[in-house]
Amino acid sequence: MAAPGIVHVVDDDASWRISLGRLLSASGYQVALYDSAEQFLQASAIDAPGCILLDIRMSGLSGLNLQQRLLDDGRQMLPIVFLSGHGDIPTTVLAMKAGAENFLTKPVDTEVLLEVVRKAIESGREDRAQRKRLDEQRARVAALTPTERKVFDLVVRGKINKQIGSALGSVERTIKWHRHNIMQKLQLGSLAELVSLAERLGLADAKESADGDPR
DSSP states (O other): OOOOOEEEEEOSOHHHHHHHHHHHHHTTOEEEEESSHHHHHHSOOOOSSEEEEEESSOSSSOHHHHHHHHHHTTOOOSOEEEEESSOOHHHHHHHHHTTOSEEEESSOOHHHHHHHHHHHHHHHHHHHHHHHHHHHHHHHHHTSOHHHHHHHHHHTTTOOHHHHHHHHTOOHHHHHHHHHHHHHHHTOOSHHHHHHHHHHTTOSOGGGSOSSOOO
16 A cells, blocks of 8 residues: 655644644644745655645745746646635636646635645656656657667657658568567557557647558
């Protein structure tokens, strides 16, 4: 069974921050408390599963500022749940468009808060698993030989074996052999999976994807 995860509470209201920390700790979560966005940014690399409970209005960087900073730095690895006593529709829209997991207004019901935290951490775990799978698939593509990579690029753009052979100066039998090796190395079972992988990795334009299985 997976560990509950770490909840990072970023709020400049000391009484609220401490109270929330106690509640989460009593519910089985590891908790890290920060009195400002700046203190959170100075923390060591955050790699363990969890989520961020983030206040909107704080002295210094606001919650939205922190969210944007994490996005700009490529560090938003954890789901963000905004907690604010000053929530309004425009602010909520901005937060959600930037990828926030949820937006709650203080005071919030304990059961609602714990359920939102649980779902946020679960969502974060799924995102991590997906990123790991993509990283593994990206590494497999990078390990293809130069010729296999050329065949890969042409296949996902809808070229049939005869066209690929003509482009690379090879006979169809050789192209079929390369394709077989590519599918084995990438651990894929169909052309559709190959095209989908290329699109997920940003290696093919969907408009150029194959519309039929080359023969």
